[in-house]
Amino acid sequence: MPSGNGARAQQKRERNIKKAAGEAKAHSQLKSNEAAKSIVCNVCRTSFMCTTKEPELRQHAENKHAGKSFADCFPPA
Known part of the structure; x- marks a missing residue:
């Protein structure tokens, strides 16, 4: 056994x-x-955390998909 x-x-x-x-x-x-x-x-297939709030999802729909509605991007479950 080694010492020190x-x-x-x-x-x-x-x-x-x-x-x-x-x-x-x-x-x-x-x-x-x-x-x-x-x-x-549903438009660009970007995934979001389950804790993401609706205002952030609406902002995504408005900024990325101006011609589409919120329901087109995130249909109700």
Whole structure:
């Protein structure tokens, strides 16, 4: 068994390996965000988070699709 700083370095390497293995199992926020994009514009197929409010959706419809109505972009469910 190493002594002194060699033992500390070995312990740190072991901790880092365990930490890396734990992080691989961790849940990715990016994957969660992609799964939460449940609102889709029917004209351009842009997806929006499920927490997006109606005023933001109306702004998208007005800015991106001037000739279309809000109901054309986001029909009622």
